[in-house]
Amino acid sequence: MSSVKLSAPSSLWIGGGRPLTRRAAFPPEIRRVAAVIRAGSYTDELVRTAKTIASPGRGILAIDESNATCGKRLASIGLDNTESNRQAYRQLLLTTPGLGEYISGAILFEETLYQSTTYGKKFVECLNEQKIMPGIKVDKGLVPLPGSNNETWCQGLDGLASRCAEYYKQGARFAKWRTVVSIPCGPSALAVKEAAWGLARYAAIAQDNGLVPIVEPEILLDGDHAIERTLEVAENVWSEVFYYLAENNVLFEGILLKPSMVTPGAEHKEKASPEIIAKYTLTMLKRRVPPAVPGIMFLSGGQSEVEATLNLNAMNQSPNPWHVSFSYARALQNTVLKTWQGRPENAEAARKALLIRAKANSTAQLGQYSGEGETDDAKKGMFQKGYTY
Template identity: 45%
Template sequence: MDKALLEATAAALVKPGKGILAADESNGTMTKRLEGVGIESSEEARRAYRANLFATPGCESAVSGVILYDETIRQTMDDGTLIPEYLNSRGIFPGIKVDTGTVEMSGCPGEVVTKGIDAEPENGWSNLDTRCKEYFEMGARFAKWRAVIKIDTTSGSSKPSMDCLTDNARALANYALICQQQGLVPIIEPEVLMEGAHDANTCAEVTSEILRQTFEECRKVGVHNPGALLKPNMVISGKDSNEQNSREHVAISTVECLTESVPHDVGGVVFLSGGQSDEEATDHLNRMNAMAVEHPWQLSYSYGRALQAAALEAWANEGAEASQVAFAHRAKMNSLARSGDWDISLE
């Protein structure tokens, strides 16, 4: 394990003023997004949209890295340059989604565990170690693995179960170690979903538990924390909850939860947007960074929809240049939020 390389990459990914673009939607998810704006999905349609996004003038001032999907890391820009090579030329780290989705847990109805460690010949996937070696050779310098945690507060339900939390925490730790052994900084993403009617306190409790378990498993297997990044959800009430907290409350609760549950030597925190609106995701991050306290880590972003939604809409309705303008604006807004300097008037 090259700890110096991992630490340098992690630090560069959370450099002040910068964050990560999550452009690693699976083909199925990207098809839904494209069709949602009236575009027929195809390998070329996905390539063209993403290549245009990556070519946005000046985006490297706000984007430190881009998480790619397996299809995308093998594709080229319009001029034939391989996408990882192009990103590197702009000073942007190429990253790669390495989990292969989720499977239902036996004995835990409605709960899932993320897969991707073992080979899946039926789906064309080699084991994670082999894939990480290949991705590193292709230019990737970081990776992402997402665990999905569902809260269900309906009568008689106790989701998430302890088995769900434990199994996902172990998978995240094993993934992180394999990545680090192959030179890739692992982004550890245990996402507590916003779906449900739970309140913010329940979200905080579940988030704290999955974070504690994940980093305990990381400690057990020997993950090097300064060479890893955490991609957590914010502490937010479920979408169907009657109790929706203020944005200031979300920011304070999130910082408190992380400060209590995450080792202070982790390389950085890059939040997921998780169904928040573009402006909400920016505002919440801004409020955290505007606090009159010094956080243990850089608090940054690794947004997908919250960076891309407006750009995708513009791509469908106004064309390539308008899509880049929309993306550049959202990237700039989140860059300002990194230092607590964003304001609603700038929107």
């Protein structure tokens, strides 16, 4: 097949000015057939899994912190970073009675996927009993991107197919791959393309092995830029991501997105209201995300627990073509961790705190959250500059 050189939008050029050579675009119906063929025997299951996770009033609990990052969480309450302490904390979360009413999926770190409770039940079984889909973090973390403006790329494609196959056997049914884009760093065209291509390759490999891929190009909150700048960058990033997802014949009905909300930079002089954040975020989604995608599971990105919930609620005040929900880590766990303090006698209170936050976000997914009765701790921001884990 002959190739064509595209020279129109600047977003179609590699950093340094070299034009991309791309295949002539196929009609959408042909791309869909190719995606279904590529997904193979897992096609129906992928669609069912994605729709199950994107079910009304439910979202994702992200507890996929690496051992090092989990250690930082534990250190904040005076606990050593040992496997037994990590197991105890994750057992506290994953065995909370009633959690499945508000949580449809839980992203796990590899250690947790293979772990059991102290009484011998696999964590995967604990989740399945509550009808919570087990998920798995599959990327290998961020490393410096040579030739960029002090930016990063996400590694982990080597051996990914065999790892995904093993994770599926262990009970995982969806996957997560996080890469980041920094607005203060430009972002460079090279970094955006690297992020988009890596996400697309990962998504295709995950689907080939039965895992619904969560596609997560996180746009960091770092910077003092206005919300308009965030919108511009987000549109550019998601344009690239969906181009390469299509190029890799990824089945859109069998993916979930984990975008950042469109907000001003964390150091911007003016703070945006939930209504403004909802307006800009939904504008970006409507311009860039096909309605075939079943679920938009937002990350909290360092917002306070209450901010993340209020913003989600504002986005659900009008009908959307997608399930607009949450995939929160710190915004679900912060109060839980402070309540627990590593003490068995605090476990019941910590589980209650988890249910309170999960229920608040469930209510926000339905557009019915008021913000009444929230504590001062829940209103404290958790932004960390250049956050990685």
